[in-house]
Amino acid sequence: MTWLITGGAGYIGAHVARAMNDAGEKVVVLDDMSSGIVKRLPESVPLVRGSVLDRELLDHTLAGHGVTGVIHLAAKKQVGESVEQPLRYYEENVHGLTVLLDAVVKAGIRKFLFSSSAAVYGVPEAEVIPESAPCLPINPYGETKLAGEWLVRAAGRAHGLSTACLRYFNVAGTARPELADTGVFNIIPMFFDRLTRGEAPRIFGDDYPTPDGTCIRDYIHVADLADAHLTVARRLAVQDTAGDLTVNIGRGEGVSVRELADLVNEVTGRGVTPVVEARRPGDAAKAVASVERIGRELGWSASRDVREMVESAWEGWCLRHPEARGA
Known part of the structure; x- marks a missing residue:
């Protein structure tokens, strides 16, 4: 098979592209380069x-590269920005997916993997969230991911596609320093950024009904996430009949924000006490x-722990911010 990976030069996309390529899968990347970096990709992987x-570009790419399956990661993903620019x-996340799916159907492609998010759950009542939990997103980003799932499944049913929707939890870490996340929107790089500037990391709320009062989250190493894509893609490749698979991608274990802050201090060699600020609206305990x-459907599970995520992310951060080591 030949897999088209949209958004494949981004942080997560490049990890997926490399994992697929290293495993012997044939891949081609389509990326608008709004957040992509060419050097993240192996030279052997074509970039459109x-x-x-x-x-028009989609039709040309699908036909010209003989694409037989699509892994769709291209999307806007900043929650706050989505509130400001719904x-x-x-347009990008839902209409873009509509255009892509129409091109896929017209090209006769029957394998489609969609990058979704735990944001579809909103603020769930269950502390451990199954895929059957109600989907009640609380921001436009989460809404677009849920609408994307609906669209993928509907197209699959109507046109005989084998589809999969992967609901990522909190992605962190890097497989190698040069592939690290360059944004400062997630908690670990936010901690690094504050420490590098000589400021204390921020914790939003310490009065939640949890053992230490701070929020608990499930973190998944981006290399494990990439491996999950490879596993699911290979399942789709050998699947003879149409159908949909929707799965969470996480570790099934929680880490509190304060525990994460302590680990960041330990890995970076700092001893900075975080400052506690008011809760943020919409944060689940x-x-x-x-x-x-x-695990049941694919026999897959994550293999890397939170320390590996923080250590690898720190190496990636220091590659781009060498002053951080001596800060």
């Missing part, structure tokens, strides 16, 4: 620069993935 909104998020379904 452009958007999934460009139907029209842009629906605890959100941990149930990983029973992916």
